[in-house]
Amino acid sequence: MRFFVFALFFAVLAGCSSGPSIDTSYTATGQGSRVQYIVLHYTAADLPRSLQLLTQTDVSANYLIGDSPATIYRLVDENRRAWHVGVSEWQGRTWLNSTTIGIELVNQGYRDTPNGRQWVPFNEEQIDTLIVLLKDIMQRHNLKPGSIIGHSDAAPQRKVDPGPLFPWKRLADAGLVPWPDANRVLLTQRQMAGQVPSASWFQQQLKRQGYTVEQTGELDKATRNVIAAFQIKYRQARYDGEPDTETAAILLVLNSMR
Template identity: 40%
Template sequence: MTPESNDIRERPSPNFGTRGEAPNVRPINMLVLHYTGMQSAEAALDRLCDPEAKVSSHYVVEEDGTIWRLVPELARAFHAGISYWQGDRDLNYVSIGIEIVNPGHEWGYRPFPEPQMAAVEALSRDITTRYRIPAHRIVGHSDIAPDRKTDPGELFDWPRLARAGVGLWPPPGAELARQRGRGVGPVQRIAAFSDLARIGYSVVPGDEHIALAAFQRRFRPERWDGLLDAETSARLHELRMAVEAARAAAEMSRRPGFRFN
């Protein structure tokens, strides 16, 4: 699925800008997934194309798998808002945004249907391949704005995308087995919040539970209360290790003459 694909329909939005002024145009190195959080696909498309709303995304994926392009990929869509990831702000400048049609938590949150997930998977895989977006730079809106967003939410099938090579979902390892059933003391809390920050989240002292709940929505969706327990601590550790490995691989791939075997 490429930008020229006949499977993509056009619904141009006036809400976009540049990614910077030459020669300082920012490179695309992130993919951000959202849900629309509105009562219908048409309502979401209308809002994303309303010049008064000043919001947009590059793509919208309906529940039946229909894909709409609203903003050209090389332009800056207005989807991330106030956000932070791995030291970066102004994430609209470096990201592509996909809005996934779902009523969201306000209007009756529900699972994402198979045709929709298949379309999101194919589109995301194409985008991340073409722009060589590393796995640790594929995020949900709640990852980059945990104090105000909960999308795409705990029902979104992140493991499926990871199996397709889009994003991270570390399998349970020795750390999870070791930590299950244990308590969490001061040392473990310090290590866990350090892991949370090293993964990429904005961790505000005194409000660590906000970023922790966002992490849980994505990586421990069966429990997202913002409370640190041994299993969450173990998953944080395992994801931090996966992020560091992904960063190293991305850095290696940028070296002159490097080729994957």
């Protein structure tokens, strides 16, 4: 009898710990993925250090891609929030950890030398692997081209990754990122006849593109940082944050594609 009482007691406890009974026979049509963007980063470390940082500290990412071999590590399930982007904003949406998938690529980033800053190129196999992963994520979450951004896009005042050697054009050629037609850019630039638009114009156009930029009408440091972030992505030959007709033409062409 005593054995029966104990068995019943533990059975009740087990039933309580399993949670409420939920009927899952109905599914709402009004729903969608929580994921709105994919944010790309470099780790600024080698693979062992990258794994240590992303698994044993407060910083994390949904995926890490090694450099050689280009192994994909899933560190945080896509249904859970990874702590990879911090204070951030894109297209008016803030604190993007909640609505993004973060992908880190093992890459040292840059080295400051007596001859200036030297950026580290990405491994070809690593980018091939990234493209496969991006296509899979975008298909599953029904994301459109343009949903992939860099950390520097979402936080241009404090971040520069994935940097000016990241091959955005390869992602564009794979149909993942919108890219301005070179002939249209050249024609648009010629039409400007050497007249560089105002700081206010750049601020408005960059905001249309998705960047957070105060509409001050002044070419201040914050605006230059945003211009540089845009150039790092679309005009990698020169990313000094200076407004010019080529940057303006690229902006115009891209915004006309939206």
